Amino acid sequence: MNTIILAGGGHAHLAGIADGSLRHFPHTEIILISPSRYQYYSGMFSGFTEGIYSENQIRIDLEALSKKHGFTFVEDKITGIDADGKSVLISSGRTFTYDLLSFDIGSSQIRSPFILPIKPNYTFPEAIRSFREGERPVIVGGGASGVELSLAASAYRKHNSLMRPVSLISGVHLLSSAHSQKLHEVCEHKGVNVIQNKKARLLDSGVLVIGDDQIPFSHLLWLGGAEAPSLFKQSSLATDANGYLQVDERLRYSPSIFAAGDCVSINRYPQLPKNGVYAVRQSTVLWENLKRAAEKRDLVPFRPQKQFLAILSTGGKEGFLTYGRIHYHGKTAWTIKHAIDRRYMNSF
Numbered sequence: 001m002n003t004i005i006l007a008g009g010g011h012a013h014l015a016g017i018a019d020g021s022l023r024h025f026p027h028t029e030i031i032l033i034s035p036s037r038y039q040y041y042s043g044m045f046s047g048f049t050e051g052i053y054s055e056n057q058i059r060i061d062l063e064a065l066s067k068k069h070g071f072t073f074v075e076d077k078i079t080g081i082d083a084d085g086k087s088v089l090i091s092s093g094r095t096f097t098y099d100l101l102s103f104d105i106g107s108s109q110i111r112s113p114f115i116l117p118i119k120p121n122y123t124f125p126e127a128i129r130s131f132r133e134g135e136r137p138v139i140v141g142g143g144a145s146g147v148e149l150s151l152a153a154s155a156y157r158k159h160n161s162l163m164r165p166v167s168l169i170s171g172v173h174l175l176s177s178a179h180s181q182k183l184h185e186v187c188e189h190k191g192v193n194v195i196q197n198k199k200a201r202l203l204d205s206g207v208l209v210i211g212d213d214q215i216p217f218s219h220l221l222w223l224g225g226a227e228a229p230s231l232f233k234q235s236s237l238a239t240d241a242n243g244y245l246q247v248d249e250r251l252r253y254s255p256s257i258f259a260a261g262d263c264v265s266i267n268r269y270p271q272l273p274k275n276g277v278y279a280v281r282q283s284t285v286l287w288e289n290l291k292r293a294a295e296k297r298d299l300v301p302f303r304p305q306k307q308f309l310a311i312l313s314t315g316g317k318e319g320f321l322t323y324g325r326i327h328y329h330g331k332t333a334w335t336i337k338h339a340i341d342r343r344y345m346n347s348f
Contacts, residue, residue: 008105009039011279012260016287018347030071036122046313049152081235103259107226134219141223142170155315311337
């Protein structure tokens with residue numbers, strides 16, 4: 001019997017399980033190892049922040065999922081990888097051997113006692129409950145996550161009569177140059193204080209500065225870019241310059257190790273954005289190649305799409321839909337997003 005270890009419960013792993021990929025692995029033991037029983041779905045983080053969704057509605061019970069599909073779930077953290085010996089070590093001291101190993105452990109974040117931890121993602125609910133109630137909540141980072149969470153927190157605060165605004169600091173334009181002006185207008189209309197095209201620095205003393213100005217904050221989310229997990233370098237696996245596991249276009253690190261999602265850098269697409277859309281798209285290729293590797297057949301490549309539909313929640317059950325340079329803002333966009341997110345969660 002072969003053993004496949006799934007390290008992490010990210011989008012690429014879970015989408016394959018939901019799609020029925022486990023049916024293609026007869027006479028195989030599947031072991032999912034994750035540090036939390038629950039995997040939280042980032043697509044619904046903004047809805048949770050605003051108060052639309054409960055915590056139970058945005059998380060997947062990995063233990064229950066394992067029982068449903070007949071694989072083994074281990075709630076623990078992988079602390080070491082022996083690629084030559086085909087084994088992984090977890091924090092409890094146990095060792096698991098594998099025939100194939102797949103990583104989907106996401107990215108990390110800058111560590112500071114002054115920054116609220118939202119990665120690993122099971123730390124998100126506690127952090128966001130504190131953030132949205134804060135006296136002076138500030139978000140650094142004008143990408144999709146920063147824009148969504150600032151608008152969601154602003155909607156929550158308005159609904160709960162918390163008058164001081166959320167501040168959003170972006171070193172460049174919001175989201176993308178094609179949509180920045182419209183998003184800036186949306187943020188201003190919904191009460192978010194946007195500080196754009198200015199780089200923020202957090203000093204060791206806990207002071208947030210922009211140029212010569214200090215920015216007061218009570219609660220800080222730092223969403224200015226992902227950090228690589230430390231596991232790969234600590235285990236002497238080959239990484240790119242930023243510490244992400246280096247894989248080829250087949251999502252393969254070595255004949256027995258595969259990886260997908262935010263924890264990897266794909267040789268052929270080094271600038272590929274790290275987001276859930278690409279992780280879900282990679283899922284089909286990842287699971288197909290795990291099957292092909294088990295059967296010792298040729299692998300298939302992952303080819304990212306050039307454009308895709310994206311919808312950001314903007315608070316008040318409105319959404320900002322983009323496709324290439326096209327955008328639309330309104331309640332219909334949020335309704336579409338809500339339906340997509342609920343369908344995804346119901347697939348488990």
